[in-house]
Amino acid sequence: MFQKIKTAIKYTRNIFVTGAIVETNKQVEDEITSRIPNEDNLVIVEFGMGHGNITKAILSKIGPNSKVYSFEVHKPFCEHAEKHIADKRLTIINDGAENVNKYLSEDVDSIISSIPFSFFSEELKSNILKSAYGILKNKGCMSQVLLSAFHFRKYKSVFDNCKRRKILNFPIYHIYHCQKETKEN
Ligand SMILES: C[S@@+](CC[C@H](N)C(=O)[O-])C[C@H]1O[C@@H](n2cnc3c(N)ncnc32)[C@H](O)[C@@H]1O
Numbered sequence: 001m002f003q004k005i006k007t008a009i010k011y012t013r014n015i016f017v018t019g020a021i022v023e024t025n026k027q028v029e030d031e032i033t034s035r036i037p038n039e040d041n042l043v044i045v046e047f048g049m050g051h052g053n054i055t056k057a058i059l060s061k062i063g064p065n066s067k068v069y070s071f072e073v074h075k076p077f078c079e080h081a082e083k084h085i086a087d088k089r090l091t092i093i094n095d096g097a098e099n100v101n102k103y104l105s106e107d108v109d110s111i112i113s114s115i116p117f118s119f120f121s122e123e124l125k126s127n128i129l130k131s132a133y134g135i136l137k138n139k140g141c142m143s144q145v146l147l148s149a150f151h152f153r154k155y156k157s158v159f160d161n162c163k164r165r166k167i168l169n170f171p172i173y174h175i176y177h178c179q180k181e182t183k184e185n
Pocket residue numbers: 017018019020022023024047048049050051052053054055071072073074077095096097098114115116
């Protein structure tokens with residue numbers, strides 16, 4: 001509980017970067033990780049690790065030979081996660097989601113994102129979505145949590161199959177599940 005309060009203070013202090021004042025809850029963690037395939041040898045990318053709540057949920061779902069690459073722009077959050085999550089499957093990258101192509105090329109099974117998309121410029125939003133689509137395998141899914149349904153249309157304009165789930169809690173969370181499905185010739 002004390003740790004949760006400390007995290008809430010740190011998120012609030014950095015509100016323009018985090019876009020949140022509290023950590024995500026268990027329902028969000030369960031829903032946002034629900035499209036991760038039930039297999040081993042997966043490559044998972046996370047955008048917006050924060051203090052690593054969702055990161056831990058991802059790690060608890062995947063097998064011993066899978067890998068997670070977590071992108072986070074705020075260095076103190078990276079340092080916090082490095083200190084508190086000891087897991088060889090996790091690589092923390094102190095850089096923005098928009099630079100994912102610098103680190104990974106196509107072969108990603110799932111992208112789990114809690115970046116504050118609403119705060120970004122139109123250019124940044126488009127760059128992130130195009131890069132995310134580009135690195136996903138066919139049938140791979142990007143799952144994004146947001147406090148609004150407003151951006152769903154933007155995701156639908158890039159991805160092939162999109163579904164939205166609402167978590168009726170306070171605050172109300174919207175999880176977008178957006179799948180890439182390239183057509184075979
Ligand atoms: C809502 S918080 C993360 C919540 C966290 N995943 C959890 O489990 O509670 C959003 C995070 O995205 C990070 N962020 C903001 N812009 C980003 C970007 N362009 N790329 C990667 N991370 C970003 C913020 O620093 C913040 O830590």
